[in-house]
Amino acid sequence: MGSQSDPVIVLDRLTKRFGSQVAVDALSFSVPSGQIVGFLGPNGAGKTTTLRMLTGILQPTTGTARVCGLDLQSDALESKRRIGFVPESGAVFESLTGLEYLEMVAALYGIPAKAARERIEQFIAFFDLSFDTLVSKLLGAYSKGMRRKVVITAALLHNPAVVLFDEPLDGLDANAAVGFKTLIQTLAREGKTILYSSHILDVVERVCDRVIIIDKGRLLLDGAPEELVATHQAGTLENLFTQLTGGAELQRRAEDFAKTFLP
Amino acid sequence: MNAADTNRVLHRLFLTLFFRGRSSRGLKKQTPVVSIATKLRVILILYAALGLSVAVLWRQSIFVLSSYLHALTFMFVGMSIATSAGEMLFNDEEADILLHRPVPERALLWTKVSVLLRVSLWLAVAFNLTGFVVGTISPQGSVWFPVAHAASTSLEALFCAGMTVLAYELCLRWLGRERLEGLLTTVQVILSVSIVLGSQILPRLMSNLTQMHLDLHGWLLYVLPPAWFAGFDDAWAGTHTTLSLALAAVSVVATGVVMWLAFGVLADDYGTGLQLMNEAAPRPRSLAGRARLAGGRTLDKLVALPPLSWWLRDPVERASFLLSLAYLTRDRDCKLRVYPGLAPYLIAPAGIFLHRGGVDVTYFLAFAGSFLAQGTMLLLHMLRVSQDWAATDVFRLAPIAGPAPLCNGARKATLVLFAVPLAVVAAVAVWLDHGDPGRLVLLLPGVIAMPVISWIPCRKGLAVPLSSPPTGGPRAARSGLSYMGIMLGTLVLVFASVMVWQAGWLGWFLAVELVVAVILVMLMRWQAQAARWPVID
Numbered sequence: 096m097g098s099q100s101d102p103v104i105v106l107d108r109l110t111k112r113f114g115s116q117v118a119v120d121a122l123s124f125s126v127p128s129g130q131i132v133g134f135l136g137p138n139g140a141g142k143t144t145t146l147r148m149l150t151g152i153l154q155p156t157t158g159t160a161r162v163c164g165l166d167l168q169s170d171a172l173e174s175k176r177r178i179g180f181v182p183e184s185g186a187v188f189e190s191l192t193g194l195e196y197l198e199m200v201a202a203l204y205g206i207p208a209k210a211a212r213e214r215i216e217q218f219i220a221f222f223d224l225s226f227d228t229l230v231s232k233l234l235g236a237y238s239k240g241m242r243r244k245v246v247i248t249a250a251l252l253h254n255p256a257v258v259l260f261d262e263p264l265d266g267l268d269a270n271a272a273v274g275f276k277t278l279i280q281t282l283a284r285e286g287k288t289i290l291y292s293s294h295i296l297d298v299v300e301r302v303c304d305r306v307i308i309i310d311k312g313r314l315l316l317d318g319a320p321e322e323l324v325a326t327h328q329a330g331t332l333e334n335l336f337t338q339l340t341g342g343a344e345l346q347r348r349a350e351d352f353a354k355t356f357l358p
Numbered sequence: 359m360n361a362a363d364t365n366r367v368l369h370r371l372f373l374t375l376f377f378r379g380r381s382s383r384g385l386k387k388q389t390p391v392v393s394i395a396t397k398l399r400v401i402l403i404l405y406a407a408l409g410l411s412v413a414v415l416w417r418q419s420i421f422v423l424s425s426y427l428h429a430l431t432f433m434f435v436g437m438s439i440a441t442s443a444g445e446m447l448f449n450d451e452e453a454d455i456l457l458h459r460p461v462p463e464r465a466l467l468w469t470k471v472s473v474l475l476r477v478s479l480w481l482a483v484a485f486n487l488t489g490f491v492v493g494t495i496s497p498q499g500s501v502w503f504p505v506a507h508a509a510s511t512s513l514e515a516l517f518c519a520g521m522t523v524l525a526y527e528l529c530l531r532w533l534g535r536e537r538l539e540g541l542l543t544t545v546q547v548i549l550s551v552s553i554v555l556g557s558q559i560l561p562r563l564m565s566n567l568t569q570m571h572l573d574l575h576g577w578l579l580y581v582l583p584p585a586w587f588a589g590f591d592d593a594w595a596g597t598h599t600t601l602s603l604a605l606a607a608v609s610v611v612a613t614g615v616v617m618w619l620a621f622g623v624l625a626d627d628y629g630t631g632l633q634l635m636n637e638a639a640p641r642p643r644s645l646a647g648r649a650r651l652a653g654g655r656t657l658d659k660l661v662a663l664p665p666l667s668w669w670l671r672d673p674v675e676r677a678s679f680l681l682s683l684a685y686l687t688r689d690r691d692c693k694l695r696v697y698p699g700l701a702p703y704l705i706a707p708a709g710i711f712l713h714r715g716g717v718d719v720t721y722f723l724a725f726a727g728s729f730l731a732q733g734t735m736l737l738l739h740m741l742r743v744s745q746d747w748a749a750t751d752v753f754r755l756a757p758i759a760g761p762a763p764l765c766n767g768a769r770k771a772t773l774v775l776f777a778v779p780l781a782v783v784a785a786v787a788v789w790l791d792h793g794d795p796g797r798l799v800l801l802l803p804g805v806i807a808m809p810v811i812s813w814i815p816c817r818k819g820l821a822v823p824l825s826s827p828p829t830g831g832p833r834a835a836r837s838g839l840s841y842m843g844i845m846l847g848t849l850v851l852v853f854a855s856v857m858v859w860q861a862g863w864l865g866w867f868l869a870v871e872l873v874v875a876v877i878l879v880m881l882m883r884w885q886a887q888a889a890r891w892p893v894i895d
Contacts, residue, residue, distance in 0.1 A: 150458035175460040182458075186451035188371070190378035202367040203459050233378075 103128045103257055103288040104149070109158035111144050111312075118144040120312035121158065126290065126305075128256075131283045133303035133320070134292040137340045141312035142292045143183060146259050149290070150180045162257055176204065179255035183262045183292075185246050189235030193224070193245050196234060197252065204253035211252065218248040221278070222271065239266035247275070257288045264295060276302050300332040310340050364461060368469035372446060376473055377401075398480070405434065405484035412489045416496050420503065420596030423496070424588035425579075427489040427507070428514055432584045434485055435478045436518045437698065446470050447526050471523060471621060478515040486511050493595070506594035510587040513613045517583060520616035527620060580605065586612065657683060669770065674758055678767025679774075682741055682823045686775055689744070691828075696740045703733040703780065723797055724856050726784040727804020728848035730777045731811040735844055737772040738815050744824035753822060754891055761819035762886040768823040769812045777808055802868055803855040804848070810875045811844055813882040819889035 102125035111119040119141040126132050136142045147153040149160055151171050160167045165174040187196055194215065201211030219226055222244040234242060243266040250258060260279070264272045279289055280302060293299055299306060300320050308316040316323060316339060320332050329335035337343050377394040408430070415423045447470055456466065486507060493503035500506075579585050589605020596602065660666055661676060670676040685692040744750075753764055781801060788798055815821040858867040 147453075152453045152457045172460045172462065175458060178458065180458045182454040184451065184454045186454040188375060188455060190375055191371075195374070199367060199371050200459070203364065203456075203461060205363065 101128055102126060103163055104290065105161040106145075106149075107159045107161075109145065109148060109160050110156050111141070111148060111153060112156045117312055119148070119155075122309065122312065122314055123158075124307055124314065124317060126288055128288055129283050129286045130305060131279060131289045131291060131303045133299035133306040134290050134309075135294075135296070135299065135306055135336060136309040136315075137342075140310045140340075142309065143261055144312075145309075146180070146261050146290070146292060149259060150178055151175055176253070177256045179250035179253065179258040181247050181250045181258075181260045181263045183265070185239070185243055185266070187234045187242060187246060187249075190233055192231065192233055193229035193237065193241075194226075196245065197229075197249055200249045201252050206253060214252055215248065218244075218251070221274070222248065240268055240271065243267055244271065251282075255287070257290070258282065260289065260291045260293070262293055263291070264293065264298065272298075296331075296333045296336055306332065308336065308339055315339050361462075361465065364465055365469055368461065368465060369473060372470050372473040373477075376446065376477055402480060402484040405481050406487050408434070409485040409488045412492055416492060417498070418496075419498050419592075420493060420500065421588050421592040421602065423489065423493055423498075424507065424510070424591035424596075425584055427486055428510070428584035428587040429582075431482050431485055431511060431514055432518065435481050435515055436522075438481055439474055439478055439518055439522050446474070447523065471519065474519045474522070475516065478519050479512060482511045482515045483508075493591075498596075500595035502595035503591065506591045509594075510590040510609065513590065513609055514583070514587045517587075517609075517613045517616055520613065520620040524616055524620040583609075583612070666774075670767070672763050672766075674756075674763035675767040675770070678764040678823060679771045680767075682768045682771035683775060685744065685824060686741065686771065689746075691745050692741070692824075695743065695828075696737060699740055700733055700737060700776065703729040720797065720800060720856055720859070721852070723784065723788065723800035724803065724852040726780070727801040727855075728807070728852045730780055730801075730804045731807040732841075732844055732848055733780065734769075734772050734777050734808055734812045735814065736841060737776050738769060738812060738821045739841065741768055741772065741823050742815075742821055743826045743828050745828065747825055747827045750822065750825040753825070760887070760890045761822045762816070762889060764823065765816035765819060765821040765886060768821055769816055771823075772812065773808070781805065799864060799868075800855060800859060803851050803871060806868065806871050806875050807848065807851060810878045810882075811848075813879055813886070814840070814844070817882040817885040817889065819886065819891065 104126040106125070107123050108121040109119055109123070110117070110121050122141070122145060134142055134145070144153065148155050149162065149167065151167055151174070154168070162174045163177045165177070167174050188199075191199065197215050198208070198211055201214070202208075206214070215229075216226070218224075219229065224241065224244055228237075228241070229245075234245065237245070243263070247263060250260075258279075264275065267275060276298065279291070283289055283304075291299065291303060303320060305318060306316070306320050306323065307314065316335075318326075324330065324332055324335055327335050327338065329338060337346065374394050377397045409427075411430075412423065412427055415426055418426075447467075457463075490504045490507060493499050493507055494501060586605050586609035589602045590609045592599070592602035593606035657680065661670060661680065670679055686696060687693075753761070758764070784801060785798055855864065855867060858864050
């Protein structure tokens, strides 16, 4: 693990095109070790595409990305060992039980079975999951919240240096969400680097050391939340976000719509 | 972690997914988890039991015995692989689960292929167990038969798996991601339907064969892969004729070429394919495409025109009709469930083409009529099941007194999509091949029974489209029982109609059937309109 100032995630003019549509447009930024970065943007801004390129799921059209000094294309397998990813979809193999799924994931990272079971039990205790449920029921029968807890566990089982969260709180109840926020702050204190994409801006404001706002695939703003809010005299991160991404216009249209159609 | 460990983990994963299915969405929450070893045992016992049927060919030649075994092996193994391969090879959720983990893409392909091959061999061996014994000790058997048949069955399993993988790889190579998802489904449906048809037609052709003298439609027999593998057995353990040697050579060469293409030449496209599945952003529509959308879909236009606009006056019925057709033509799960299930009903028109004159055509026509009725009911049952069943709460939220118009819309969709085209195909088959349109009246008993049978599931409001989760249990068993009842009823109708036709009383028979049908339809229609929403269990 490098020092606090060493960049662990480095994006250099990272670009992704789907046909003629540019989803991510020459995006560059770096994140040092132990930092929690809120990765924000309106729908279709390119957040998920960026995260999917950072995990190796998508290949960039041009540009490079490095994680822990490893190039994501030339050192794909080694860089993937250092990344944990919680996808927005929360996809799992629904025909496996929770335990089967987690043990399968642990095996893919080369964690010995005994150590994997111990780690799984720690996460079960943390997330207040029932071991019986994890053993006896297929993931398809889990509630959305339980499934999300399994996906988060699967992302953290191998103790990755970098964790990418794409809407991780989706489906979690209030208590689990509070616990989760504490967990990521603890992870950052232990030197993990966290990129946190979410639409819940007050959580981002409270948890993140820094926010990066993108729109139409381009970087709009990068800095500490309190500094950005003060510089732009926005009052809150939510106000700043709506100023930057055209949210004020949307708000006006919503008011007009409500007056016209729902008098 | 070394490559062997990764392969072992992936192998176990894909074997589990193969036997448990793609997803358990919609399963009852209390469903116990069944181990794959138990599932495998049950499946192998079932296949071995099905293989017992070969005993009826005790006195047949090695070629006839082998053709039967290979035809059914081709169907069972091919169906099993074709229905699982799409999800296994190109699961669009797999990227979020596996592609960000340290797993080489090539290892993904090889472990999937290895699982497909291994499972197809297990199934093939289980089904052929009785065949090995019969081919060895029957009057025309040979001690070499088990060895020859084991080799040809292995070749056939490799051929099935290779063909399936090749079909998907070719789609990837020739077509971009834009149409990949829809095309993969179409390929899977065509593969399944071809396998069912290919294996069903062969035994029917063989009913005319006693020896290797294949003077009747022999060419058609030889282009079907099961005949190549039967030729392999015959060349090794049977007559050793030039023909069987040629067929054996074709089986070996064809399998080799398919394996070389699927697992050699095109294997590198697999990683690209998985990436393409995830590039979800759509390409901007062309001007022509935008113009088409602005003008509405062809189906919407058709529904707005007579005669469909007269037939679908009720807006709820029309909405259900359009929803049903949309799922039957677009939804991957729906198409994969429905079309292979309906494939056997194409046997009757195919049989009309394949037989010249005689009583067979009479029965084929009568069966084609009864298949119209059976198929419509089966389609309604299948259309009721969907992964999106929870979305049908919208029907209960809407101000609709009961499910009758929704059931009726779905019923009409099944008539338009299945019954009418099948009736036309059967009629054209008779017209072209026999030139005796008078026999077409034998379709009528089935045509008259069709509305009666299609109303049966509607009468208690049980045919609401897409409203049931894909699950087994008592409800599926009840549907199965009622379907068996319908099959028996239509079978009686087939034999009765042929008998009265031969006696010259078909006109009277049709008149009576028509009156009974009208009364039954009116009663069931009334019952359906009175039905309220079924309780959700």
